Amino acid sequence: MIGNIFSKLFGFLIDFLLKLGGLIKDGFQSLMDFLFNCFKWLGQLLSRLFQALIDVLVSFFMVIYELIKGLLYLLYMIGVCAAKLFLILWEVAKLIWAFVVGLTNTFQGIFFVPATSSGHGYCAMMGRVASSLNVLQLDVVAYILLFAIWLFGAFGVIRVYGSLSGAGD
Known part of the structure; x- marks a missing residue:
């Protein structure tokens, strides 16, 4: 009978402790779920707050990035213009x-002194012609006409070149 009483007492205690353990386990699980949900909500709140802050910072730095990109492009174009200007000045210097x-x-050519040596070369023939024209004293007139021909020829070449490139229109 005492064994029966202790058996029932221990059975009751074991059931009580199992139910209490289940309650504690369920309570602990509920507490853990509650804390997990709290941390999850807090994480989402911080995520939304920091996402707004990150969006503002990214927008700010994108504006700065675009500004720097524009300034570097401006410097590049200034360099391109300087190179083109140098090439134009180089071509003008070559023309001059x-x-x-x-x-x-x-x-x-104006101060050509013909050779009067014997022979049948071009220089010898021009020397004979020039020496025969010395009587008329046309040297000064010939020099002026030669310069005028050269000058009009130069202007003609410039005019033709200007019309080819479209500068004369």
Whole structure:
């Protein structure tokens, strides 16, 4: 009988502890679910708050990035314009140099001294012709006409070149 009483007492205690453990387990699980939901809600709140902050920062830095990109493109275009200007000035310098070389060649041709050596070369023939015209003293007139021909020829070439590139229209 005492064994029966202890058996019922221990059975009651075991059932009580199992139910209490189940309640504690369920309560602990509910507490953990509650804390998990709280942390989840807090994480979502912080995520939304920080996402707005990150969006503002990204927008701000995108504006700065685009501004820097525009400034670098401006510097690039200034460099391209400087290179083009240098090429134009180089071509103008070449044109002026060609004008000077042509002018000096013309003046060199004006002061041509024919050779009167014997032979049948071009220089000898021109020397004979020039020496026979010395009587008329046409040297000055010939020099002026030679310069005028050269000058009108140069202007004609410039006019033709200007009409080809569309600058004369």
